[in-house]
Amino acid sequence: MPLLEINQLKKSFLTPDGDRHCVVNVASFKMEDQAQVVLSGESGSGKTTLLHLIAGILKPDSGSITLAGREMSALGEPARDRLRATAIGYIFQTFNLLQGYTCLENVLLGMSFGPGVDREFARSLLSRVGLAQRLKHYPRQLSTGQQQRVAVARALANRPKLVLADEPTGNLDHKNATESLALIRQACRENNAALLLVSHDRDVLSQFETVQPLAQINQTDLEEKSL
């Protein structure tokens, strides 16, 4: 059974003009356990919305998302929150670290709502991403690359089955981007997590064996916006 299966998924939003724009219209998408897939697409192509739907942050208008055998679309919000807390890790484009918390606390928060706090595991994750000496540092005291690594550690803190990464290298320079991508992929392998990454960066796309153009699976009425 695939880890992630999407069928006839639709999501639209009201524009300020009062029109309904369909942002996501995916007929079918599957992803196997521990697979690493990148969805390619330009800005505004609905990548983030799709990830939000998979993460249960948004509820689809119709269709189904099945993750690890559970149909998310049929779950109420608290159940989706619970599933996200236990089965999904999320790496945001701008990291979304909590500024008032240390690195360690940010990682602990990643596990607090799911399997529970495991300080040793949190420390080991931060050590794995090269931040063993930065546990008590606040995000503002870290470089961009270091913040991104904290975000990676946090995404793996709840031992997820699936890690969603939304343009994780978008804010990094080329060197950091390459290293970061390698780290994300390796860390996911080590923690037996599948990786679904969205990006428009050709350098990123070239690192993956499986590249799925979003336009091929997402039939929407959005205008494609170029960079």
Place this chain on the structure above:
Amino acid sequence: MRQHALSTIITALSISLAGGLLMSVWTVKEQARATFTGVNGGFDAVLGARGSKLQLVLNAIFHLEASPGNLAASDYLDIKSNRFVALAIPIAVGDNYHGYRLVGTIPELFQQVEYAPGRHYELEPGGKFFDPTRKEAVVGSFVAQKMGLKIGDQFHPFHGLNFDTNAQHADIFTVVGVLRPSNTPSDRVIWIPLEGIQKMQGHDPKAATDVSAVLVKLKNSSPMAGFQLEQLYNKQGNRLTFAWPIAATIAELFDKIGWFDKVLALVAYLVALVATASILASIYNSMNERRREIAILRALGARRRVIFSVILLEAAAIATLGMIVAFLFYAIIMTGAATVIRNETGIVLDPYKFNPVMLWAPAALITLGALAGVVPAFKAYRTHVAENLAPTS
């Protein structure tokens, strides 16, 4: 709370002030009433010139206020020999030493009177009670401390109840004893022989046998006795006033100024309300800045009710922190109030004595604080996750 440390501290401080004020107002109100109505110097009643019972008691027992007038020696002897009276102690006032009242009386006050159940006036080591025929003085503990008076010191009294350097009497009195603290108004007066006041140089010789008031102890403190004497002096007579019972007379004072109590209490409640409103304002205003933070937590799997609870807990925590510090403010306010009351009346309030307000005020303010968190918590509850996360690609 750590992230918004400054606003948290300021908000908590406002709760501290409110809580400290509320507890202080309540404690002073209750202790003052209980203490004042409990002080009677060991007597049941006071006989004095016709006038206000309250003025009579304040003058004779609390050594405040002017005497409403004098009684003749015969009035004193009459009540002394009354079959209902166990003890009658005359006092005379009219002089002071640097603002501290001189009270003339007889040695029986110190020998026979229990100023509180089981408590007699006692002297510090080395002292003795005055000889009624000599110009000797026994100084209350508070006066001795404030004026530095000790055994062997000599002083000139000053005429009147208020200190006037131009009104010095030629008489010289010698301190022969200092009273141990009794925590009663007796601590803040200087006791001299009755004749010391009556025959002070410059006083009217025609009034040389008059007294200001008579402190009365009824046989068995009998209510029937008190009632009979009240009828005799207050209803049937018209020259004198019999103030009985002393506690009820003082309670009348507190009833008269009960409105002031209510105003003080109202101010304290309003301060508490404003302080809890400051919690609401502080957290609510921070909600806009914290939308993204809340969205991130929701994205990590926190449920809406967890977010709601966290905000409520934050509000309650600020109130709790405030109430812990409130006890410090309470101690400061109460120490100040107790000092003033002791200075003015000799009555001692105990700032550290337990009062139920120390339980219900914190409980009420913490509850109010938590309730103040409901509106911001609800705003946090409704935070749209996707809209408040980082810009989308």
